[in-house]
Amino acid sequence: MPELPEVEIIRGQLERELLGARIAACEVALTRLVTHPTPLGYRRGLKGRAIVSVGRRGKYLLFALDGKRELVVHLGMTGSLILSSRGGARPRHTHIVFHLEDGRDLLYVDPRTFGETALLRRGDRRPMRGLDRMGPEPLEDGFTCECLASALRGTCRVKSALLDQSRVAGIGNIYSDEALHRAGVSPLRRLDTLSPTEIERIHSAVREVLREAISGGGSSVSDYVNLRGERGAFQDDHRVYRREGEPCPACGTSIRREVISGRSSYFCPKCQK
DNA sequence: ATAGGCCTGACG
DNA sequence: CGTCAGGCCTAT
Numbered sequence A: 001m002p003e004l005p006e007v008e009i010i011r012g013q014l015e016r017e018l019l020g021a022r023i024a025a026c027e028v029a030l031t032r033l034v035t036h037p038t039p040l041g042y043r044r045g046l047k048g049r050a051i052v053s054v055g056r057r058g059k060y061l062l063f064a065l066d067g068k069r070e071l072v073v074h075l076g077m078t079g080s081l082i083l084s085s086r087g088g089a090r091p092r093h094t095h096i097v098f099h100l101e102d103g104r105d106l107l108y109v110d111p112r113t114f115g116e117t118a119l120l121r122r123g124d125r126r127p128m129r130g131l132d133r134m135g136p137e138p139l140e141d142g143f144t145c146e147c148l149a150s151a152l153r154g155t156c157r158v159k160s161a162l163l164d165q166s167r168v169a170g171i172g173n174i175y176s177d178e179a180l181h182r183a184g185v186s187p188l189r190r191l192d193t194l195s196p197t198e199i200e201r202i203h204s205a206v207r208e209v210l211r212e213a214i215s216g217g218g219s220s221v222s223d224y225v226n227l228r229g230e231r232g233a234f235q236d237d238h239r240v241y242r243r244e245g246e247p248c249p250a251c252g253t254s255i256r257r258e259v260i261s262g263r264s265s266y267f268c269p270k271c272q273k
Numbered sequence B: 001a002t003a004g005g006c007c008t009g010a011c012g
Numbered sequence C: 001c002g003t004c005a006g007g008c009c010t011a012t
Helices: A003-017 A039-044 A145-151 A158-163 A173-183 A196-215
Strands: A023-028 A034-036 A051-057 A060-065 A069-075 A080-084 A092-102 A105-109 A114-121 A256-260 A263-267
Touching: A003 A023, A003 A051, A003 A060, A003 A080, A023 A039, A023 A069, A023 A105, A039 A069, A051 A114, A060 A173, A060 A263, A145 A196, A158 A196, A173 A196
Parallel strands: A034 A114
Antiparallel strands: A023 A092, A051 A060, A060 A069, A069 A114, A080 A105, A092 A105, A256 A263
């Protein structure tokens, strides 16, 4: 569900609300979602730990805890984190509850249960392979055009490459389509046919659309809500995503849908070559 | 590179 | 009923 912008919004809210808070206890109703260590070790390891910082890597949330531990949360397709007061309503599909010492609860809610959470020793991310192999952060200052060019080596379709978290972190199905439309590049293009100019355009487009999405509160296509349970507004600014048959906002041509790497892809056949 | 699987829910 | 869904892993 959430891609980089949505996770970044939640991260900022978590940081503002939870810095210094201490976890009193943790309830795990669906143990499948805890992938490291064992669910028991997870609960025991979290008990009494204070939150020192809240970070993000790609689509992963990273809570640095005292005692040299790191709590990692990936929201999968439909996961959300909701902050509620003690005894507040438990939404349907609440699978994990982090009870804080100040009486608030942090709820992990996830209907499709594609998410994952783990408790790691700080500095050792090997138990989470996706996190361990994460590509560069596209919004960092160091993410230059040359960085993107080297991430886009090979021969696969550019859309598949942008979805590959080991090439670039945090981009999913929505923002890959939106970025490629802004860049005027077809999602079907092979990497080895992209000119330096096109790579520059993709570079700017990716950073631009991710920043705008964060400002717009993220995309709530179906499930996404922030820490306070509020929906985003950026779905209204999508130019192609899930707009098959609608006119391209740039040229009026009908938006086309095609399946690439098993994912629906939306693009303008005229603007995107 | 592609299909299938993991799950539940919304919609036609 | 079938189709589709913001992610990611595995097996072919």
